[in-house]
Amino acid sequence: MTTDANAACESFMKTLKHEEIHRSEYRDLAEARSEIGTFLEKVYNQKRLHSAIGYVPPAEFEANLAAQKKEAAARQLSA
Numbered sequence: 001m002t003t004d005a006n007a008a009c010e011s012f013m014k015t016l017k018h019e020e021i022h023r024s025e026y027r028d029l030a031e032a033r034s035e036i037g038t039f040l041e042k043v044y045n046q047k048r049l050h051s052a053i054g055y056v057p058p059a060e061f062e063a064n065l066a067a068q069k070k071e072a073a074a075r076q077l078s079a
Contacts, residue, residue: 008052015044 020039026032045058053061 015048016040019043 016036016039020036020043024035026035047057049055050058050061056064
């Protein structure tokens with residue numbers, strides 16, 4: 001694993017622990033998995049800004065990337 005990837009992984013784990021795990025109490029492993037999954041989908045991917053991708057949420061970054069690819073493909077077809 002490269003240093004950048006390792007740093008990104010460590011940052012993610014710190015965020016997950018600080019913003020979700022340490023602020024919650026789970027009845028069992030199933031509830032922990034469910035709540036952490038909800039946090040990842042609704043907060044981490046939809047709302048939380050990420051410095052590595054231009055301070056936008058991952059969902060917005062991916063939508064912008066898909067739109068750029070679609071525009072590029074359309075330009076290629078019309079050329």
